Amino acid sequence: MNKNYSDKLNELVLTKGVCLKKGEKLCINTSPSCYSYAQAMAKRAYELGAKYVIININDGDLDSFRTLVQDSDEVSFVPDFYRYNAMERAKDSYVNVRLDSNEDRIGQTQGDSDKLAKLNMSFRKAGKVASDRYMSNELAWCVSCVPGPKWAKQLLGENATEDDLANVLGKILLFDNENYLSAWDEFDKKVKERREKLNSLNIVKLHYKSSITDFTISLTSDAHFEGGASICDDGKVFFPNLPTEELFTTPDMYSADGYITTTRPVNVLGQPTKAITFTFKEGRVVDVKAEEGLEIIKKYLAIDEGASRIGEVALVDNNSPISKTNLIFNSILIDENASCHIALGAGYPECISGSSSAKTDEELHELKINTSLMHTDFMVGSSDLTITATTSDNKEVVIMENGSFTL
Structure with missing residues (x-):
């Protein structure tokens, strides 16, 4: 993990992206390779007064593998705890962050397209009660990005490092400004x-x-x-994308x-x-x-x-x-x-x-x-x-x- 990038991203996403307030609850969605960035953001959120932070790990490679070994009925199964997670986040007004990276998509298992469509539809239906509140800006949400070593090599060449990609992404996120x-x-x-x-x-x-x-x-x-920035129903200003x-x-x-x-x-x-x-x-x-x-x-x-x-x-x-x-x-x-x-x-x-x-x-x-x-x-x-x-x-x-x- 690039600590300098992580520290600046945490301030940007939490104070501008979702405008986290003391006592609010936060959900961070990310992939396995980005967990260290999500964990660092969760720690900073607690320092800023978050009441609770949940990190949801979305493993696209495992989902694709699942479609190769299960039949159509099995692959559409969604456990009740996933639905309850979405229902509670909607009911208790969790602000939502997604940390995106191409890291886990590189070399990802090639799944069955029919079953992938079915799997995605099942999980989106189960999470709809929460996603509807974010789509309508009832709750603050923000999607941002984190670097990784495989993504750096794919994008910048075989000798590139995670730090090199962090520099590229940092400029896009205005981190090269003294007061970004x-x-x-x-x-x-x-x-x-x-x-x-x-x-x-x-x-x-x-x-x-x-x-x-x-x-x-x-x-x-x-x-x-x-x-640019959007406004929630309660007047909170937030950036959906950074x-x-x-x-x-x-x-x-x-x-x-x-x-x-x-x-x-x-x-x-x-x-x-x-x-x-x-x-x-x-x-x-x-x-x-x-x-x-x-x-x-x-x-x-x-x-x-x-x-x-x-x-x-x-x-x-x-x-x-x-x-x-x-x-x-x-x-x-x-x-x-x-x-x-x-x-x-x-x-x-x-x-x-x-x-x-x-x-x-x-x-x-x-x-x-x-x-x-x-x-x-x-x-x-x-x-x-x-x-x-x-x-x-x-x-x-x-x-x-x-x-x-x-x-």
């Missing part, structure tokens, strides 16, 4: 300024056009862009048409995918092609009705600090903040004015907010991407050209 916590406050101000420019346009439709994409999607009159570069909104779930192609790899249900082209009609994926991972994508789309519809569109400047590294991190958290992206699955109610009282799927659908057990980001930004917005008064405004904001 204040630097995030300044960053958030700039994000909000661009967000207000976008929202002032009253956008009703977005048209994405590049050499591999020709796609439109509509926004309802109640939709608005969010980005790092973050995106301005995102929740589109009309019934409106996507045309085709859009991914430009960065992404793991779906624990399996790699690359160069996926989704074709949409009336909001739903009606055809899919892929250079890699076609079968797992088909399994993903079949998990539930919402998995084949869009819950989020996000705009990211091609000149973001992450993009300028020219690295493919193989981490959705980081790669999504290097590129414009869409998410197939659940939408964010926070982006729709007046949605706070909508709790059921039916109520959310009335507001044209997609619902699903899933939410997976697919990067679609490129240096030749142009995005044209149609405003409520029927004007067309180019908001991104050659992958960069014009605002």
Whole structure:
């Protein structure tokens, strides 16, 4: 473990990411190789006054292995304690942190795609009572990243070390600033300024056009862009993602048409995918092609009705600090903040004015907010991407050209 990185990450995630308050309970989700970072964060949380900290270990390799030795009925089994864990976290308002790393995905067992889809669906159903509270920003949550030796070699070369990767990630997290916590406050101000420019346009439709994409999607009159820090129902300010570069909104779930192609790899249900082209009609994926991972994508789309519809569109400047590294991190958290992206699955109610009282799927659908057990980001930004917005008064405004904001 890189202690300097860990110490700075703990302060950033706990004081800015989830804005931990004395007496609050915290859940940290991570993978086996990242436990030392999670443990250090838990210790710091106790020093800051946390009442209780639980560390949940998610072992993707073991899950994949399970699908190879169990039949379909066995692999969908979820123990009651997992459900009770989610129920208690929701009831007792645990703030939630996920520490992401590509470390455990490197060399991961290649599981059975049908069974992996079933396993993921079973566990997401069991945890839905908690995930719904986080998705709707009723509770603070934050996803951030930690380095590892295997990930360092994959990303930076055979001679690279965990410390080398910590330096790269640290710059992305603004750790090279003497007062990096204040630097995030300044960053958030700039994000909000661009967000207000976008929202002032009253956008009703977005048209994405590049050499591999020709796609439109509509926004309802109640939709608005969010980005940077978010606000809980109780007024707490928190950062859902660290790092973050995106301005995102929740589109009309019934409106996507045309085709859009991914430009960065992404793991779906624990399996790699690359160069996926989704074709949409009336909001739903009606055809899919892929250079890699076609079968797992088909399994993903079949998990539930919402998995084949869009819950989020996000705009990211091609000149973001992450993009300028020219690295493919193989981490959705980081790669999504290097590129414009869409998410197939659940939408964010926070982006729709007046949605706070909508709790059921039916109520959310009335507001044209997609619902699903899933939410997976697919990067679609490129240096030749142009995005044209149609405003409520029927004007067309180019908001991104050659992958960069014009605002």
